[in-house]
Amino acid sequence: MSQLKTSEKVCGMGHSMKRKEDPRFIRGKGNYVDDVNLPGMLYMDIVRSPFAHAKILSINTEKAMKVPGVLAVITGETLKQYNLHWMPTLMSDTQMVLPVEKVMYQAQEVAAVIATSRYAAADGMDAVEVDYEPLEVLVDPYKAFAPGALVLRTDKKDKKDNHIFHWEAGDKAGTDKAFADADVTVKQDIYIPRIHVASIETCGCVADFDRVNGKLTVYMTTQAPHAIRTVFALVAGHVGLSEERIRIISPDIGGGFGGKVPVYPGYVIAVAASVVIGKPVKWIEDRMENLQADSFARDYHMMTELAAKKDGTITGMRIKTLADHGYTDASANPSKFPAGLFSICTGSYDIKKTFCEVDGVYTNKPPGGVAYRCSFRVTEAAHAIERITDVLAQKLGMDPAALRFKNFIQPEQFPYKSALGWEYDSGNYPAALKKAMEMIGYDALRKEQKEKRAKGEFMGIGISSFTEIVGAGPSKDFDILGIKMFDSAEIRVHPTGKAIARFGTKSQGQGHETTYAQIIAEELGIPASAIQVEEGDTDTAPYGLGTYASRSTPTAGAAAAMAARKIREKAKKIAAHLLECAEEDLVWEVGKFYVKGSPTRSKTIQELAFAAYTNHPQGMEAGLEATHYYDPPNLTFPFGSYICVVDIDRGTGMVKIRRFVAVDDCGNIINPMIVDGQIHGGLSMGMAPALLEEITYDENGNNQAGSFMDYLVPTSMETPNWETAKTITPSPHHPFGAKGVGESATVGAPPAIANAVVDALAHLGVTHIDIPCTPEKVWRILKEKGATL
Amino acid sequence: MANHDIKLTVNGAEMEAKIESRLLLVHLIRENLKLTGTHIGCDTTHCGACTVLLDGVPVKSCTVLAVQADGCAVSTVEGLEQNGKLHAIQQAFWDEHGLQCGFCTPGMLMTCSSLLAHNPKPTELEIRESISGNLCRCTGYVNIIKAVQNASATLQKEAGHVAA
Numbered sequence: 023m024s025q026l027k028t029s030e031k032v033c034g035m036g037h038s039m040k041r042k043e044d045p046r047f048i049r050g051k052g053n054y055v056d057d058v059n060l061p062g063m064l065y066m067d068i069v070r071s072p073f074a075h076a077k078i079l080s081i082n083t084e085k086a087m088k089v090p091g092v093l094a095v096i097t098g099e100t101l102k103q104y105n106l107h108w109m110p111t112l113m114s115d116t117q118m119v120l121p122v123e124k125v126m127y128q129a130q131e132v133a134a135v136i137a138t139s140r141y142a143a144a145d146g147m148d149a150v151e152v153d154y155e156p157l158e159v160l161v162d163p164y165k166a167f168a169p170g171a172l173v174l175r176t177d178k179k180d181k182k183d184n185h186i187f188h189w190e191a192g193d194k195a196g197t198d199k200a201f202a203d204a205d206v207t208v209k210q211d212i213y214i215p216r217i218h219v220a221s222i223e224t225c226g227c228v229a230d231f232d233r234v235n236g237k238l239t240v241y242m243t244t245q246a247p248h249a250i251r252t253v254f255a256l257v258a259g260h261v262g263l264s265e266e267r268i269r270i271i272s273p274d275i276g277g278g279f280g281g282k283v284p285v286y287p288g289y290v291i292a293v294a295a296s297v298v299i300g301k302p303v304k305w306i307e308d309r310m311e312n313l314q315a316d317s318f319a320r321d322y323h324m325m326t327e328l329a330a331k332k333d334g335t336i337t338g339m340r341i342k343t344l345a346d347h348g349y350t351d352a353s354a355n356p357s358k359f360p361a362g363l364f365s366i367c368t369g370s371y372d373i374k375k376t377f378c379e380v381d382g383v384y385t386n387k388p389p390g391g392v393a394y395r396c397s398f399r400v401t402e403a404a405h406a407i408e409r410i411t412d413v414l415a416q417k418l419g420m421d422p423a424a425l426r427f428k429n430f431i432q433p434e435q436f437p438y439k440s441a442l443g444w445e446y447d448s449g450n451y452p453a454a455l456k457k458a459m460e461m462i463g464y465d466a467l468r469k470e471q472k473e474k475r476a477k478g479e480f481m482g483i484g485i486s487s488f489t490e491i492v493g494a495g496p497s498k499d500f501d502i503l504g505i506k507m508f509d510s511a512e513i514r515v516h517p518t519g520k521a522i523a524r525f526g527t528k529s530q531g532q533g534h535e536t537t538y539a540q541i542i543a544e545e546l547g548i549p550a551s552a553i554q555v556e557e558g559d560t561d562t563a564p565y566g567l568g569t570y571a572s573r574s575t576p577t578a579g580a581a582a583a584m585a586a587r588k589i590r591e592k593a594k595k596i597a598a599h600l601l602e603c604a605e606e607d608l609v610w611e612v613g614k615f616y617v618k619g620s621p622t623r624s625k626t627i628q629e630l631a632f633a634a635y636t637n638h639p640q641g642m643e644a645g646l647e648a649t650h651y652y653d654p655p656n657l658t659f660p661f662g663s664y665i666c667v668v669d670i671d672r673g674t675g676m677v678k679i680r681r682f683v684a685v686d687d688c689g690n691i692i693n694p695m696i697v698d699g700q701i702h703g704g705l706s707m708g709m710a711p712a713l714l715e716e717i718t719y720d721e722n723g724n725n726q727a728g729s730f731m732d733y734l735v736p737t738s739m740e741t742p743n744w745e746t747a748k749t750i751t752p753s754p755h756h757p758f759g760a761k762g763v764g765e766s767a768t769v770g771a772p773p774a775i776a777n778a779v780v781d782a783l784a785h786l787g788v789t790h791i792d793i794p795c796t797p798e799k800v801w802r803i804l805k806e807k808g809a810t811l
Numbered sequence: 812m813a814n815h816d817i818k819l820t821v822n823g824a825e826m827e828a829k830i831e832s833r834l835l836l837v838h839l840i841r842e843n844l845k846l847t848g849t850h851i852g853c854d855t856t857h858c859g860a861c862t863v864l865l866d867g868v869p870v871k872s873c874t875v876l877a878v879q880a881d882g883c884a885v886s887t888v889e890g891l892e893q894n895g896k897l898h899a900i901q902q903a904f905w906d907e908h909g910l911q912c913g914f915c916t917p918g919m920l921m922t923c924s925s926l927l928a929h930n931p932k933p934t935e936l937e938i939r940e941s942i943s944g945n946l947c948r949c950t951g952y953v954n955i956i957k958a959v960q961n962a963s964a965t966l967q968k969e970a971g972h973v974a975a
Binding site: 059141219222274 | 954
């Protein structure tokens with residue numbers, strides 16, 4: 023935004039308006055799912071498997087039923103009576119709600135106890151006795167993929183292996199030729215580990231089935247309430263739950279990051295329990311359940327190669343990936359994209375010949391493949407290209423910045439058609455990198471590094487010039503279970519000129535109540551403070567696919583602008599009527615129409631709203647409201663250049679981020695304060711897997727990071743002061759030129775940090791380190807190179 | 812299960828409760844007293860979403876038994892606002908965009924209010940150390956630190972006016 027079009031009072035686009043949702047949160051008056059308390063409410067606790075793969079021999083509920091307060095124990099056999107023991111995943115695979123024959127991962131749901139209090143439910147859970155017969159466990163995806171491996175999904179008739187899907191994109195033969203003709207090639211196995219979103223609020227629900235009117239209301243931690251309603255109707259239609267009798271309410275959400283997109287078994291069991299018992303049932307996970315059983319993210323093993331000329335021009339790219347999906351494919355991807363948008367892996371570079379392929383496999387781990395704050399595997403793609411670019415720079419003896427400048431898609435090449443089929447809408451990659459280099463003082467840092475190396479000190483500088491692909495998506499390609507990925511807005515202007523707006527998305531901290539109001543304020547001139555925004559109640563909001571993958575501004579935000587423009591069109595007709603002029607003679611200036619050449623003859627939007635109910639033209643419908651379902655013509659392509667400086671302690675291997683400069687470009691900005699907040703949080707969640715977080719399993723499938731004791735979410739002590747800046751390249755197809763921004767930093771940060779760590783050790787011959795760059799891992803490398811203190 | 816009669820003050824109001832020995836303080840606050848501003852995020856004393864003040868000292872109420880609060884003064888986020896005026900730390904969190912999803916916020920506010928009560932002019936490192944037991948997944952702590960600095964300045968200004 024070059025300049026603000028609206029006053030401080032109206033607070034349209036570009037104002038750092040203080041958030042409208044905050045007054046309740048700072049007073050402890052938010053309404054999260056565990057705050058919902060209904061009369062007669064019961065509590066549910068879940069018995070989970072200690073084994074990663076085992077046959078269930080028996081489940082004895084006798085003792086549990088004797089625990090005071092316990093009313094019922096639900097098992098797979100209970101659900102089987104209603105054919106509800108299995109459910110479909112978003113990727114059209116199948117997932118157990120509760121097992122009948124065997125468990126497939128540690129912490130899998132085995133039975134559920136319903137009781138009159140939280141404590142009684144936990145007592146009952148402890149008293150359920152389950153006999154297991156442990157089976158061979160497959161944790162290594164390569165072993166699971168190998169011929170002759172034990173077949174895990176014995177529930178699937180005719181399944182003879184653990185292969186889920188093969189997906190590929192690009193020109194294989196052409197790429198092979200580019201590699202054959204190349205002056206230089208590099209190849210690196212890059213692993214991006216299994217991690218967990220670990221939002222501070224865990225998942226849960228209160229399912230409330232009203233036997234009198236047959237209506238089910240579910241308060242639940244979901245990022246996509248409408249899609250969940252439809253899934254519930256599809257899964258439970260045969261037992262009488264039809265969609266008009268299902269109401270999903272997504273109350274305040276304590277962080278989502280993708281982890282609150284899937285349907286977890288706990289939700290379904292709670293619903294079944296409420297339907298059977300006829301009382302509200304609350305289920306709230308504890309942190310260990312959340313980390314051990316809910317959907318994971320990443321877990322991509324990417325064999326990545328680049329081909330180049332001697333001068334550094336990249337001529338080809340190949341990636342062969344093995345994706346560990348756990349025991350079922352419960353990814354949250356658009357239907358046509360089993361590997362998400364991984365084919366954005368050419369990143370910011372003009373690479374003509376590319377071929378990428380992904381194979382998904384089953385293992386004895388929790389299912390998932392959700393995002394961890396990223397648009398469908400974009401982080402994996404960005405990590406591969408940004409890491410391998412540095413491997414190439416090192417091999418060529420080129421500065422990594424120079425190599426990037428040499429290969430960037432140039433500003434004049436947009437819209438740019440990538441070798442893997444995407445049409446990048448806009449970008450100016452050299453400008454962002456230049457700005458980041460100036461901010462951080464790149465040349466001086468390289469000089470300092472040289473001096474430090476001479477003194478035996480380890481300092482590294484890492485760059486990441488990433489491109490994202492967000493805002494899914496155009497209906498021709500994007501759907502989830504067949505439902506197209508549009509999103510919606512409905513605006514009603516009241517007679518006194520205030521408004522209410524409802525959306526199909528659902529904020530989890532992004533500040534939609536503020537930013538959507540600002541979009542409408544910009545379009546209509548009604549002060550943002552006088553526009554109430556509501557989301558998350560399927561009985562009142564228009565249908566939408568929800569908030570994830572940085573899609574809210576590109577889709578629902580666009581819908582808000584389009585609905586507001588429809589309202590403006592109607593207001594114009596009313597203005598013409600009141601001012602007794604032709605519509606063509608009216609000029610719009612924020613908040614009012616005036617007659618061309620006669621600015622004092624005007625009507626404000628408030629006057630027009632009043633007239634819409636009190637003095638509308640004959641023949642016109644009364645009222646001033648509009649709904650818009652926005653089908654984006656393309657995705658948006660935010661980008662940025664990040665530079666990270668690290669210092670490594672030779673004694674401990676500890677990596678310390680000294681400085682981190684993030685230059686982001688998300689097109690036109692609605693609220694600069696909120697955008698910066700999104701970047702700060704995204705950078706922290708980018709740093710997390712780069713330095714701290716990883717979920718690993720031992721050979722028996724035991725989760726090694728199942729609580730916050732072992733799963734290291736960054737604290738204030740590890741998190742540096744992020745330095746942020748912007749360039750602005752508006753999206754040419756979005757109604758107000760915006761792009762998604764919530765996840766850019768999570769995508770861009772990990773390779774910047776990994777590249778800095780490798781750069782610090784490059785003179786020792788180190789060319790790659792898999793994240794997280796933990797002190798132990800770095801210390802072992804220093805030790806191997808004889809460089810420890 | 813043994814029961815206990817306890818007496819405590821919560822946000823200045825005296826109260827009595829009959830409770831099981833094993834009842835956690837956080838459940839007494841959230842479920843018996845219906846003060847749902849205090850949240851539960853981890854059950855293992857790591858995340859700090861359940862932080863309340865026990866006789867002015869921050870504690871993680873998910874690992875304190877309610878009986879341990881017998882005879883004590885408990886302060887929760889609901890008690891920060893006084894006579895319709897936000898506490899300086901609440902106002903600063905709002906002004907500096909120190910919160911996003913809001914789930915860690917009540918615990919964070921209690922920790923920060925205690926810090927400022929004991930150390931009116933904390934350094935950045937002191938702020939970082941003070942909130943290192945409160946996890947925030949949304950903000951990267953940047954604006955939380957700014958908010959504490961902002962509240963510190965406000966409180967000093969107010970104290971200056973009173974002194975004057």
